[in-house]
Amino acid sequence: YPATNQIPPDSSIPKAWLDKLASIHLPSDVPVSTGTPLPAYGSRSKSDPAICSFTYECRNPEDLYAPTAGSISFTFDDGVSGGSDSLRNYMAGMGTMGKATHFMIGSYIANDMEKFKSVASAGAHIGVHTWSHNYMTTLTNNQVVAELGWTMQIISDLNGGRVPRFWRPPFGDVDNRVRAIAKGVFGLETVIWNHDTGDWNLDQGNSYTIPSIIAQYTQWLGDKSQGLNVLEHEVRPSQIEVFKTIYPLAQQMGWKVGNVADMWGKPWYQNAATGNGTVTPMSVGAGGASIAAASSSASASASANSTSAASTSRANSTSASSSSTSVSAS
Numbered sequence: 190y191p192a193t194n195q196i197p198p199d200s201s202i203p204k205a206w207l208d209k210l211a212s213i214h215l216p217s218d219v220p221v222s223t224g225t226p227l228p229a230y231g232s233r234s235k236s237d238p239a240i241c242s243f244t245y246e247c248r249n250p251e252d253l254y255a256p257t258a259g260s261i262s263f264t265f266d267d268g269v270s271g272g273s274d275s276l277r278n279y280m281a282g283m284g285t286m287g288k289a290t291h292f293m294i295g296s297y298i299a300n301d302m303e304k305f306k307s308v309a310s311a312g313a314h315i316g317v318h319t320w321s322h323n324y325m326t327t328l329t330n331n332q333v334v335a336e337l338g339w340t341m342q343i344i345s346d347l348n349g350g351r352v353p354r355f356w357r358p359p360f361g362d363v364d365n366r367v368r369a370i371a372k373g374v375f376g377l378e379t380v381i382w383n384h385d386t387g388d389w390n391l392d393q394g395n396s397y398t399i400p401s402i403i404a405q406y407t408q409w410l411g412d413k414s415q416g417l418n419v420l421e422h423e424v425r426p427s428q429i430e431v432f433k434t435i436y437p438l439a440q441q442m443g444w445k446v447g448n449v450a451d452m453w454g455k456p457w458y459q460n461a462a463t464g465n466g467t468v469t470p471m472s473v474g475a476g477g478a479s480i481a482a483a484s485s486s487a488s489a490s491a492s493a494n495s496t497s498a499a500s501t502s503r504a505n506s507t508s509a510s511s512s513s514t515s516v517s518a519s
Contacts, residue, residue: 190343193296196321196328197335206338206374206474210330213373213477219366222326226360242326242364243381249368253355253380256416256452260445263289263436264382265423266318266357269297269304272423277308279433286312287464288436290380290449291423292357295320295340302347309348312464314448314457317341317356317377324362333370341375341473350468351458352476355380355449376459376476380449382420384409388428399430406435410442416452417444 191197219240222228228242229235241247248254256262265276268291280286291313298305309315319325319336328336337356345352356377358367363379371377386406390397409417422428439446450457457463460471 190295190299191320191335191339193299194321195296196323196332197339199331199335202331202335202338203474205472206334207331209374209474209477210334210370213369215330215369215373216365219364221329221366222324222364225324225327228324228326228362228364240364241368243358243361248381249365249379251368251372251379253378253418253449253453255383255418258415259413259443260447260452261410261417261419261439262449262452263419263421263432263446264292264316264357264380264449265289265421265432266292267297267322268293268318268423269301269308270422270424272426272429273304273308275426275429276423276432277311277313279429280313281311283436285436287314288447288451290314290316290355292316292318292355292380293340293344294318294322295336295343296322298340298343298347306347309344309464314450314464315344315348315351315353316380316449317344317353319356319359322359324360325358325367326362326364328367330366330370333367334374337371337375337377338473341377345473348464349461350470351461351464352376352471352473354378354456354459357381372477374477375474378455380418382418383415384417385420386431388422388431389424391427391431392425399427402431403434406431407438410435410439410444413444418449418452 191201216239220230222230228244230240233240235242235245236247238247241249280288293315317337317340320339321336325333341353356371357380361381368379371379386402387397388402421432459476460469461467
């Protein structure tokens with residue numbers, strides 16, 4: 190695998206992935222962005238629907254944003270991390286492993302393979318959160334391929350050959366160019382969120398506390414008119430404490446709870462229906478082109494519906510390396 194905690198070099202990219210990149214259609218009018226935490230596209234408007242930056246509250250029709258009313262999709266970013274063991278033990282003890290999606294960072298997996306394998310083997314649903322947790326719209330096409338491909342590869346290698354189907358962009362930083370690479374080269378579906386717990390703020394010396402986040406979360410649970418796709422993290426024990434209160438509460442209030450795949454009625458992986466059972470042999474990058482071709486017309490359009498947290502969370506977030514993430518852990 191490439192060196193950890195940095196963008197993999199172009200020289201590390203397998204030829205098959207680069208050949209797939211060369212074969213797909215990319216939007217010609219979406220340049221590499223500049224600036225962090227907020228992306229810039231030269232003289233182009235930040236709300237340009239052709240670019241469709243989630244940071245600026247634009248959603249592509251293919252983004253997984255909100256499940257059906259009365260359903261809640263639990264998603265945890267930035268594993269495997271300090272809270273991963275606690276989260277695994279809690280969910281295993283509740284008999285609910287697989288009821289959340291864990292978007293994991295490739296470098297973190299490489300740095301602690303045994304912890305990852307313990308989470309995956311327990312039945313967790315695993316998604317991609319890139320190799321080094323960088324702002325994806327600022328990367329070249331090749332760098333986007335390396336960030337996604339190597340994370341998929343290590344997940345597949347350590348999880349029985351299961352090829353991830355879902356990914357979440359760090360900091361919510363995604364546009365139509367990055368979406369097209371993820372879908373066209375690797376068959377990845379982009380998962381964003383419609384509710385941000387703000388748990389990345391915990392233990393940072395600000396006004397966010399476990400009780401305040403639980404209170405806000407409880408308010409969300411009081412309204413079943415829409416589905417919840419909730420951004421959470423498994424970096425610190427305090428973040429897991431929030432979930433330990435909310436999960437049984439959601440069940441008591443009659444919410445349908447589950448991971449991203451289950452809430453959208455999709456297979457868990459590109460080559461496996463669930464985290465156990467039959468796995469069809471498949472190499473990373475083998476499923477991208479056909480999926481992209483089938484959806485090319487849809488991915489050309491964009492929705493500018495408002496999102497709940499993309500801009501504010503990202504503006505306040507720090508890098509995953511400091512263990513504080515918002516859209517970052519996303």
